[in-house]
Amino acid sequence: xxxxxxxxxxxxxxxxxxxxxxxxxxxxxxxxxxxxxxxxxxxxxxxxxxxxxxxxxxxxxxxxxxxxxxxxxxxxxxxxxxxxxxxxxxxxxxxxxxxxxxxxxxxxxxxxxxxxxxxxxxxxxxxxxxxxxxxxxxxxxxxxxxxxxxxxxxxxxxxxxxxxxxxxxxxxxxxxxxxxxxxxxxxxxxxxxxxxxxxxxxxxxxxxxxxxxxxxxxxxxxxxxxxxxxxxxxxxxxxxxxxxxxxxxxxxxxxxxxxxxxxxxxxxxxxxxxxxxxxxxxxxxxxxxxxxx
Numbered sequence: 001x002x003x004x005x006x007x008x009x010x011x012x013x014x015x016x017x018x019x020x021x022x023x024x025x026x027x028x029x030x031x032x033x034x035x036x037x038x039x040x041x042x043x044x045x046x047x048x049x050x051x052x053x054x055x056x057x058x059x060x061x062x063x064x065x066x067x068x069x070x071x072x073x074x075x076x077x078x079x080x081x082x083x084x085x086x087x088x089x090x091x092x093x094x095x096x097x098x099x100x101x102x103x104x105x106x107x108x109x110x111x112x113x114x115x116x117x118x119x120x121x122x123x124x125x126x127x128x129x130x131x132x133x134x135x136x137x138x139x140x141x142x143x144x145x146x147x148x149x150x151x152x153x154x155x156x157x158x159x160x161x162x163x164x165x166x167x168x169x170x171x172x173x174x175x176x177x178x179x180x181x182x183x184x185x186x187x188x189x190x191x192x193x194x195x196x197x198x199x200x201x202x203x204x205x206x207x208x209x210x211x212x213x214x215x216x217x218x219x220x221x222x223x224x225x226x227x228x229x230x231x232x233x234x235x236x237x238x239x240x241x242x243x244x245x246x247x248x249x250x251x252x253x254x255x256x257x258x259x260x261x262x263x264x265x266x267x268x269x270x271x272x273x274x275x276x277x278x279x280x281x282x283x284x285x286x287x288x289x290x291x292x293x
Contacts (some may be wrong), residue, residue, distance in 0.1 A: 011033075019227070019270040026066060028276040030074065033249060035256055037215040039196040040166060041157050047071045047176070048110070048197070048279040050220025051121070051262030054103035056088055056096040059264045065106035065150050066077050067263065067278070070078025072111045074280055079112035079143065082220035083166070083202035086128055088266035096144055100128055100135035108139035117120040119163040121202040121221060125180070146182040148189040162205045163200040171183035183209055192207075192208060196283075204245035206258045215290070217257045217285070224261030228273040235275050249272075 029261040049071065052059050071079065085104075087097045097227035110116050118141050136143050144163025152158050183206060188273020190197060196215045197292045201207075204219035211217070224247035234246040260279040265271060 018166075018218075019272040022139065023271040023275055024265050024269060025063075026275050028070065028278045030070075030280050031260065031277045032280045032282070033258060034284060035216055035249075035258070037196040037198075037283050039194045039215070039288045040159070040283055040285045044078065044114070044153060045076045046078045046080060046218075046281040046283060046284045047074055047076035048080045048082055048220075048258070048260055048281065049263060050202075050216045050260045050279075051084040051223055051264050051266065052103060053088045053123070053264030053266055054085055054098035055094045055264075056098070058089070058269050059103075061097070061098065061102050061106055064103055065109065067276065068106050068109050071278055072109070073229075074166070076280070077096055077114045078110050078151075078161070079110045079116040080161075080198075081107065081116070081136075082121045082200060082218060082260065082262075084220065084264075084266070085121075085132055086123040086126075088123040088127075089263075089269050091268065094268050100131040101138070103181045104135035104139040104141075107114070107136075107141060111267050114153055115161070117149075117161055117163060118143050119200045119202050120166055122143070122168045127135035129252070135146045137257065141283065144259050145180070146186045148186055148197075150195065158195045160195055160197040161200070162189050162190065164202070164206065166199070167203045167206060181291070183211065185232075187211065187213055188290070198283075203239065204250075204257055204259045207245065207250065207252065207255075208241070209243055211255055212253060214255050216281075217255065218261045218279070218281075219245070219257065220262050220275060221273075222259055222261070223229040223264075223266060224259075224274040224276055224277075226265060226268075226271050232272070242262050
């Protein structure tokens, strides 16, 4: 009995050490998707990064720079930052939060010839909103807050990139929607043309709203649950819809949603069976290939 207790204790200690000190510090996996989009004439590659939660030691400036260089090696046409740059990890689990100018400095080195765009997340709104906006502006990364932009991609072709302000600016996820997002106002800025529409939204919950004009939504926020048990998946996700949109690819009507498990940790600095990830999306013309791949 004593031997079994000691063995279980050692196993628990090993798993906890792995979840706190190993998996969160891993080089991000590259999660690849191929998504057909109506209105697209030529393939585009999009890199999406979410939930840095910048802090020492788990997500320091040097690590962010390493992730940026990894993304640059993938040669995306567009780079999308999906919010929650601020830490979200609570004392005494961290040594120091990174200031916005510290986490934005390496992000300025992202290479994407058609543009780099960001939305802000709930922790950015709650912790240091104005400085986060300023830091990204100084890094020359536009922050889209209920805004849509038409991005030329060559010749007469273009793609709409839209971004929402955060859906839960007061942090009360389960007490009704009280956010700064304006989906209807954002989509109203999009002309009635045939160009495809890509929407950035920190939380995937917005996917429940009507958005027929949108071809693809990119979201983060969930961290994939951070802890995913075999056969059970994510145990908990900060969403009004539970674990429904924890991670991966979803489809409703003609609109698709991709949710990244993100890069950092929130609340508790641990990951288990849910490694940090870079989401790499190859957009192809809708009639090129069956969906999904």
